[in-house]
Amino acid sequence: MPSRSDDPVAAALEQAATLIAHDVRALAAANPVVLIDGGSGAGKSSLAARLVRRWPVSGHVQLIALDSIYPGWDGLDEGAERALEWILRPHGRGYLGTWRRWDWEAQAEAESHAVDPALGVIIEGSGILRPATARLADVRVWVESAEPVRKARALARDGDTYRPHWDRWAAQERRHIERDDPRALATRIVPVP
Structure with missing residues (x-):
């Protein structure tokens, strides 16, 4: 089994988490908002977990995965809209959010979960970075990885649960990329092998 230093994916995510933590620290904000977008299997969740461990602001950070919000396999856009309405807009106004x-x-x-406006928030998931959400985020991350590699990682992770839905989900991701150009909205682009 390779060590972490021999794993190019882990190394890329570790380096990115360190850089994003510096971006957050440079904001000098008590409750920064970080959005992490990218295709399925790109490494968004792994990057978010690493960023939580390096969170440079006092107090804990609230990590929300869009996988917990999407309303089913056809819900990429609706999940992002729910995150905007339930989390980002209230947080931006200093109100308690509930998703x-x-x-x-x-x-x-x-069940419902509260989002404290006094604390920072990381939202990770395909489709989260779009013009309406970008305006409410301090750090916007696009995680980039080739589709064959992403697909292999996603199916290795989720197996037969995801396999029958890959094509329909990938089509929603492509529509999001064509319509919203999340890469252009990003303040940091993270290439993952």
């Missing part, structure tokens, strides 16, 4: 978890098995909304 509802999507129960993938029941195909219904589940």
Whole structure:
């Protein structure tokens, strides 16, 4: 088994998390907002977890994965819209936000979670970086990785649960990229091998 230093994906994500932590520190804000977008399997969740460990602002950071909000396999755009309405707009106004978890098995909304406006927020997920959300974020990250590599990682991670849905989800991601150009909205682009 290769060591972390021999793993080019882990090395790229570690370096990116360090750079993004510097970006956050440079803001000198008590409650910064970081958005992390990219295609499925690019490394968004792994990057977000690394950033949480390096969070440079006092107090903990609230990490929200769009996978917990998307309303099903056709819900990429709706998930981003929910994050905008339930989390980003209230947070930006200094109000308590509340988002509802999507129960993938029941195909219904589940319990609610509060978002403290006094604390920083990281939202990671495909589709989160678009013009309306970019205006409310301090640091905007696009994680870039080739589709064949992303697909292999995503299917290795989620296996048969994801396999039948890959094509329909990838089509939604392509529409998001063509329409919203998230790479152009990013303040930091993270290439992942």
